[in-house]
Amino acid sequence: MKFLAEINVMPLKEILDPQGKAITGSMKNLGLSEIQNVRIGKHISLEVEAQNEIIAKEKVNQACKQLLANLIMESYNFELKTI
Amino acid sequence: MKFLAEINVMPLKEILDPQGKAITGSMKNLGLSEIQNVRIGKHISLEVEAQNEIIAKEKVNQACKQLLANLIMESYNFELKTI
Numbered sequence: 394m395k396f397l398a399e400i401n402v403m404p405l406k407e408i409l410d411p412q413g414k415a416i417t418g419s420m421k422n423l424g425l426s427e428i429q430n431v432r433i434g435k436h437i438s439l440e441v442e443a444q445n446e447i448i449a450k451e452k453v454n455q456a457c458k459q460l461l462a463n464l465i466m467e468s469y470n471f472e473l474k475t476i
Numbered sequence: 477m478k479f480l481a482e483i484n485v486m487p488l489k490e491i492l493d494p495q496g497k498a499i500t501g502s503m504k505n506l507g508l509s510e511i512q513n514v515r516i517g518k519h520i521s522l523e524v525e526a527q528n529e530i531i532a533k534e535k536v537n538q539a540c541k542q543l544l545a546n547l548i549m550e551s552y553n554f555e556l557k558t559i
Contacts, residue, residue, distance in 0.1 A: 413520075416520075416543065423539070423543060425535060425539055427524050427525040428539055429523045430521075430522060431520060431521070431522040432522070433519070434519045435519060436486065437499075437514060437515070438514070438515045438517075439511050441512075452511060455508060456508055456511055460499065460506060461499070
């Protein structure tokens, strides 16, 4: 079976996000001062071939931990869909 | 009312994603050759203050079009939640 994983990798809440802070400031200049607390992370989509959803989840977790997310500074979550 | 927007900005399908290609290659080296077609974009979370959901959506669309996404090379989608 083939699964599509949609992964979000975000900086931890405790960690300053300078890119997000800069964007929050720019919103004001665009006349969008209603927008606050911008935080920027990565969105990763990938396809994984696996026998079932449990194995697919395990593979995605492994990919996140070993390559896609730096768990010292980032957290991740993902959703799996059958394709 | 306050809304939380979760925005995904992804490179268009027609456009080569070199970062995604590199990650796809690295997956093989990690023993995760089941993982294919990696594409990398941005995930942005932000808070928006608005009278109702329609106005909030409009604000987020404006922010995406003017600042967060480059519509020549990227597409975006988002979800709004009340907080």
